[in-house]
Amino acid sequence: MQAQIKLGRIFGIEIGLHYSWLIVALLITLSLSGHFKSTNPQWSDSVVWFSALVTAFLFFVTIVIHELSHSLVARMHGLTVRSITLFALGGVSQIERDSPNARTEFWIGIAGPLASAVIGSMCLGVALSLAWRPAATPTDPATAVLVWLGYINLLLAGFNMIPGFPLDGGRVLRSILWWITGVRSRATRLAAQVGEFVSYVFIVIGLMRFFSGAGLGGLWISFIGWFLLDASRASQAQAGVAEALKGLVVGDVMSRDYVTVDGRSNIQTFADEHLLRSGRRCFIVMENGKVTGLITPHEVRHIPHSQWPYKTLDVVMRPLDQLRTVAIDTPVMKALEIKGREDVNQLPVIVNGALEGIISRSHILQLLQTKAELDR
Numbered sequence: 001m002q003a004q005i006k007l008g009r010i011f012g013i014e015i016g017l018h019y020s021w022l023i024v025a026l027l028i029t030l031s032l033s034g035h036f037k038s039t040n041p042q043w044s045d046s047v048v049w050f051s052a053l054v055t056a057f058l059f060f061v062t063i064v065i066h067e068l069s070h071s072l073v074a075r076m077h078g079l080t081v082r083s084i085t086l087f088a089l090g091g092v093s094q095i096e097r098d099s100p101n102a103r104t105e106f107w108i109g110i111a112g113p114l115a116s117a118v119i120g121s122m123c124l125g126v127a128l129s130l131a132w133r134p135a136a137t138p139t140d141p142a143t144a145v146l147v148w149l150g151y152i153n154l155l156l157a158g159f160n161m162i163p164g165f166p167l168d169g170g171r172v173l174r175s176i177l178w179w180i181t182g183v184r185s186r187a188t189r190l191a192a193q194v195g196e197f198v199s200y201v202f203i204v205i206g207l208m209r210f211f212s213g214a215g216l217g218g219l220w221i222s223f224i225g226w227f228l229l230d231a232s233r234a235s236q237a238q239a240g241v242a243e244a245l246k247g248l249v250v251g252d253v254m255s256r257d258y259v260t261v262d263g264r265s266n267i268q269t270f271a272d273e274h275l276l277r278s279g280r281r282c283f284i285v286m287e288n289g290k291v292t293g294l295i296t297p298h299e300v301r302h303i304p305h306s307q308w309p310y311k312t313l314d315v316v317m318r319p320l321d322q323l324r325t326v327a328i329d330t331p332v333m334k335a336l337e338i339k340g341r342e343d344v345n346q347l348p349v350i351v352n353g354a355l356e357g358i359i360s361r362s363h364i365l366q367l368l369q370t371k372a373e374l375d376r
C-alpha cells in the first residue's frame with residue numbers, strides 16, 4: 001500500500017494517505033452528519049456539520065494512534081518501521097522485517113487493539129463524567145462526539161481481534177501457534193487459513209445482509225471479506241515459499257553462467273548483440289578485466305533510442321558499489337527479502353571481492369516451480 005499524500009512524520013515514522021481514504025473520510029463525515037441530525041433535530045446545521053467534521057478528524061487521529069502503537073512496539077524490539085499508510089479499510093504499518101520471535105509478534109499484534117480499547121474506554125469515561133448515561137442519546141455536541149468515538153474505538157478493538165491473519169487478532173493467534181509449534185511458517189499458514197475462513201464468513205454475511213435489504217452496509221462487509229481473503233491467501237503463499245526455501249543458501253541456486261559485456265561499448269551495440277538477441281535480462285559489465293556493474297533492460301529503457309549509439313554502458317549501468325550484493329552462504333529467503341526491499345530482480349554474489357555468480361528472482365521462481373511439480 002503506497003501513500004499518495006504525505007502528511008509528515010511522527011516519531012520519525014512517515015504518515016501518509018492512500019486516495020481511497022479520502023472517499024471513506026467523506027462517507028464517514030456524511031453519515032455522521034446524518035446521524036447527529038436524526039438524534040438531535042434541535043441542533044443547527046452548523047453545529048451538526050462542525051461536530052461531524054471534528055468527529056471524523058478525531059477518528060482519523062485514533063486510527064493513527066492504533067497504528068503507531070503497533071509501530072512503536074515493533075521499534076522497541078529493534079525492527080525498523082518505515083511508514084504508516086491510511087487507506088479505505090484502516091491503516092497499515094510498513095515494518096521492514098518479520099518479527100524475530102513469537103513473543104515480539106504477540107506484543108506487536110496486540111498493541112493496536114489495546115490502544116483502541118484504551119482510547120474507547122477513556123472517551124466513554126469522560127462522557128460519563130459529563131453526565132452522559134449509557135443507552136441515553138447524548139444531547140450536547142461534546143458528549144455526542146465522545147460517545148461515538150468511544151463506541152467506534154471499542155468496536156475497532158473487537159473487530160481487529162478476530163483471529164484471522166493478517167488482522168491483528170490473526171497476528172496474535174500466529175504468535176501463539178508459533179510459540180507452541182516453534183515453526184514460524186507453519187504458524188503463519190495456519191493463522192492465514194483461519195483468516196481465509198473468516199473472510200468467507202464476512203463475504204457471506206455481507207451478501208445476506210445486502211439481499212435482505214441492508215443496502216451498501218452489507219456490501220461493505222463483503223468488500224472487507226474479499227480484501228481479507230486476498231491478504232490471507234498472499235500470506236499463505238509467502239509461508240509456502242518460506243517452507244520450500246528453508247535451509248537453502250545463495251550458493252545452491254545462483255547461476256554461474258552469466259554473460260559479460262564491455263563497459264566501453266555503446267548501448268546500440270549492446271542491444272543489437274545481446275539484449276535483443278539472447279533473451280537474457282541481466283549482464284555483467286566489465287572493464288579492464290574487472291567487474292564494474294550490472295546492466296538490465298531497466299537501465300536502458302529510460303534512454304531515448306536516438307542516444308543509443310552515443311552512450312556507453314559504464315554511464316548507464318548500475319555501478320557495483322551502488323548495488324546490494326550477497327554472500328554465497330546467505331540464506332535464499334534473506335536474498336529474496338533484500339530483492340523485495342531494494343526492488344531489484346538480480347543480486348550479484350560476491351566472494352572475496354570477486355563476482356562468483358548471480359541470483360535472480362526468476363531463478364528462485366523456477367526452483368519453486370520444480371519443487372512444486374515434483375511435490376518435494
Ligand SMILES: [Zn+2]
Pocket residue numbers: 066067070112113160168
Ligand atoms: Zn492493528
